[in-house]
Amino acid sequence: MMNTTSFSRFLPGGSHMVNYWVVDRGDELSVQLSARFHAMAERFGMNPDEQNPDIVLSIGGDGTMLHAFHLYKGRLDRTSFVGIHTGRLGFFADWKPDEIERLAQMIRNYPEDANLKIVQYPLVEIGIRTREGTETDLALNEFTLKGVEKMLVAELHINDEKFETFRGDGICISSPSGSTAYNKSLGGSLIHPSLEAIQIAEIASINNRVYRTLGSSIILPKHHHCDIRPQAGQNLLLTLDHLHVQRTDVLSLRLKVAGQKVRFARFRPFPFWTRVREAFIGHGAN
């Protein structure tokens, strides 16, 4: 269970006040760190603002950042995210617990700190069409579509042209920053987040003389789109990062690179490929 903690508002005499909020994983260490951060922030004259934060600190792991993203996805143009990991190093959580004071000092000077860089990463936009209309949402890592009792059967169209009929466990559509998550387990490629693209990866497709899919993952650039039309009436499992829902009313889905991006506040350089190496290969590897 995630926690978001409230502390009293502090009114300093300084000219600039950063509005911040903390989302923690709810375990003992994350809760303690969250309280420490709030105490430091009060000393530094920062303003706790759960509704309109300039900066959201996620304390926990990558799952905590996914949770924070979905809490604040309605104000992506006004909020930047930064993560502390209380377990192993994460892709979105790259500060260590013992660096919290340094981080608080840097956030205090946000956005003027000279060391600060805002990086913007592409997202997946999902349009879910039903008889009632179209609902849209955003994924930081990925969206997946799976069958529930039966295998998924769906037509896949790229830029309004039929590409293939898929039969199997499901389809995963990921963002570049999500390419290192579920997509990687599916054999998809890792994409640098400076590339505005989405990746479509198959989840256990059936390939025989009747059903044939490409078998490789596909990378679509910005301004291309993919439509998935599941066989009518199927019970579907839709997942959006850590969230999931079962639905039987989906007529089709449209996936594309979102117009909006997520902003991460980087207070020191941590290149994507270094992150990949540290997560999957390790320091000692040759």
Ligand code: NAD
């Ligand atoms: P969680 O926090 O336990 O995360 C699951 C794992 O995915 C963790 O090890 C986490 O560090 C890692 N992860 C999350 N985002 C990542 C990223 N962008 N790059 C590299 N690793 C990343 O559980 P949760 O909160 O439910 O997380 C949901 C995520 O779990 C989904 O977005 C999906 O990417 C991932 N997932 C992976 C698989 C798989 O690899 N077979 C299956 C289902 C879900």
